[in-house]
Every structure is written in C-alpha cells, then in structure tokens.
Amino acid sequence: MISKIPFGTADEFNVIIEVPQGEAKKYAYDAEIEAVKLSRVLYDGLVFPFNYGFVAETESGDGRHLDAFILATHPLSRGTVVLCRAIGMLKMKDRGKQDNKIIAVPISENRMEGLNDITDWPEEEKEKIKDFYKIAAAQWDSTIELLGYENKDAAKKELLRTLEYN
Secondary structure, three states: OHHHOOOEOOOOEEEEEEEOOOOOEEEEEEOOOOEEEEEEEOOOOOOOOOEEEEEOOEOOOOOOOOEEEEOOOOOOOOOOEEEEEEEEEEEEEEOOEEOOEEEEEEOOOHHHOOOOOHHHOOHHHHHHHHHHHHHHHHHOOOOEEEEEEEEHHHHHHHHHHOEOOO
16 A cells, blocks of 8 residues: 555655656556556657656645656666655646656665766756656646756755655
8 A cells, every 4th residue: 555655764765656767658646546547648759758756655736746757777667666865856837836856766776876966967868857848748738847957955855845744
C-alpha cells in the first residue's frame, strides 16, 4: 500500500515510480482509490525523457504529491519504490498552481555518484525536460510555466516544506 511508504529524510527520501523513462503513457497515483490510473497519453513520438514519480508523504501546491524526475541509467518499473537523493529542482507552474519537480538520483545507482548538484548535470540534459514540457503542454492543452532550475539545497527545502504533516 502506497500510503504506508515513509518519506525518509530530506537527504534520502522515497520516490514511487509512476512513469518509466521512455514511456508515452502518463500514469498518476489516485490517493482516493489508492491505485495508479492512466492520466494522459503522449503522441507524435513524445516520451518521458527520465523516470518520473512522486515523493512519499508529500503534498505539493497542486494538491497532489510532490513530483520527481529520477535520473538513472535504465528505465525503472512502475510502482517501484526508489530511495533517492536530490540534486536540484525545476520550479514550475501548471495551470497557475505551483508544481515544482524534484530532480533526483537513486542512492543505489553508483554511476550517478558524480551528480551532487544541478550544476553537475549537463545543460543539454536540463533542456530535455524543458523541451518535453513545452511539447507536452501543447498536447495536453495545458498552461505550463517553467521558472528555472534551483540547486539541491532549494530542493531539500521544498521536500521538507511539502511534507504532509508539516
């Protein structure tokens, strides 16, 4: 049961994977029915550039869990719980509501040890997420405003701010 998965700490937190890297179908956890539902489908070859999920025991400005992009060397299976550490955050608004995305790496992913902050992540990789949202917003008939990347300290503050019991 997803509601039983603990947050962890701001340094090492749990993310539940909703969309594996390379997937065109967006799934979202529905807390009311405690299940993952098909939310949207991308088309024209657009896929999620990185694994996508949500941070356990959080609530974001849009009333749902805090979202996270998980950078890994492979797609991670839907429903997998991944212990992560933040390297940064993409500040954004979706339909006028704050909907920031944590950028994180799995603790168990040795090849990601060199990524310690958003400044360590290549610009072309950051652009993949920006490009993804520009195209996805048009496909979803949504207004998405990208406000820029923040460092890991800002990401940790966001994690603590969005804890449900704060």
